[in-house]
Amino acid sequence: MNLFTLFHSHVLAVIDGLVASGTLPAGLKTAAVTVEPPRDPSHGDISTNAAMVLAKAAGMKPRDLADHIAAGLKAVDGVTAVEIAGPGFINLRVAFGLWADVLRHALRSGTGFGDSDIGQGVKVNVEYVSANPTGPMHVGHARGACVGDALANLLAKAGFDVAKEYYINDAGAQVDVLARALRARYLVACGAITQDEFDRQLAAKEIQYGGEYLVETAEVLKARDGERWVNAPEEEWIPALREFGIAEMMKMIREDLDLLGVRHDVFTSELGMVQSGEVVRAKELLDSKGLLYVGVLEPPKGKTPDDWEPRPQTLFKATDFGDDVDRPLMKSDGSWTYFASDIAYHGDKYRRGFTQMIDVLGADHGGYVKRMQAAVRALSDHQAELDVKLCQLVKLLENGEPVKMSKRAGTFVTLREVVERVGKDVVRFIMLSRKNDMALEFDYAKVTEQSKDNPVFYVQYAYARIQSVKRHFVAAMPGTDLSAAALAGADLSLLADSDEQALVKLIACWPRLVEAAAEVHEPHRIAFALTEVAGAFHALWNKGRENADLRFLIADNPALSLARLALLEGVATVIASGLDVLGVVPVEEM
């Protein structure tokens, strides 16, 4: 239930009526007509730009057209006043009862409040995390995980048919590197080489992924296979240890994601794409469209790599689809590039019925966006669209001081470490407390601080405070039915204070906000909105401190108390509904 959607249709109906009566010409384009809350509340409850947008096509002055539309809107049920302002805005005031209806609806809907059908069941694939299976996840991955998960939840709430997906990069050179690192740890575990020798190899960069996490993996391997890989030839242990290592790393990654409360619906293997022939199939598809050719790429301008040499390669005509240069599908040794298997993967998504795809990636993948979008357009004949959300880095701070991290030395801060220290709900909220393409500061001290400056606390505190009021109510007026259904039956017309009414209206804007956030793929808006709602609630609470008449519980006025409690329950409902999108659990008591 979205009051603005409702009035949007009222406005369009009035315009249709004006067309029917000959006041307006037929065939007007009404797509630009918006119905929204005015920024300044003194302008009314609902505002539309219809007259300004349609004036030219109608051959009328905006304010004259506004007069006609306004006349029609005056007749709409619940409209108490219509004003024409500024260059031709039509401002409506509606009976408080309409807003109260939305509040009642919220109470009956619970966390389902704000659910929408704008997605119309369209299939959307959200791919996120997709960390290489070569080690534990670090804080950077956590951001992508939280953004992707919240975005997927948001789209599901807005009525899309969403799949949460993880792409396992298990086919490239890096998993061979993993196999080598695991083998070295394994040799140490078997006593075949000394720890000193291992350290020397690591220092000499003969092996990478030197983190301690492989020590245990090597032990597990030894327990399973004994010493059979110590003297086995490389062509045997590489695939065996690679497979084992990937499986162990994925197990670890899934455990970490689980700690964060992130659960993907689908895990797709790059290796599987290659082995099942999907990559060849994708190549043939592009070939059949005439989009492949063998050519030599220009060296990058300005900065030619030292080892650059002209090489004929199989290239995809990405430039036909908006990219800057054509992109190679095969390496000079004839093996597939990562891009090739990713094309196959996205082609596979399209075949599975996804016409909307979203990839959540680290900002360092920025150069990859255009080519992948080009590939999706090419594969789907422009039927599918790919949106890429790039996440800027997370700066970990300890009381304002940057936490030193060196991935090379294997001393990066893991996702697990952060989650175990501050809790998953804090991580999930904070990761959404900034737009995805802005750098984010994550200060251990600040994110757990119990103060107004900490948005997680601020929002949770609002929810907990409301629960506290309910407990007081029960104590003061035992036996009162405080179920959502009972509260929905309260006489909401008793909410007479301007701030109370403003809060009701803010609650009523929630469905509209969810829809807007879903449409632009911006889950952070949910976090910001919750902070705003919590702020309005806290302000009302404080007003009651100065003016006892405005407290929520008025001992000798149960009806008023119940109405106010309904309002608070509405606030709690919005918070619960929003936290649900973020994957955060509301707290009952603090």
Added chain:
RNA sequence: GUUCCCGUAGCUCAGCAGGAUAGAGCACCGGAUUCCUAAUCCGGGGGCCGUGGGUUCGAAUCCCGCCGGGAACACCA
């Protein structure tokens, strides 16, 4: 050199797919506190929205140029 992101109050950031006088928090200044949780509260000052053009009835928002900051730039993933 090319591409992408960013530039809004002293600081950290919002800005609702172009709307009416640009918002919040911190900091600063001035007040308040026997009260449902002081885990503070109320009020105030403060901004040619980087810059120059363009589109429009109307631009922080869209387009182009420039300036400044970050990132990525043949076969890595």
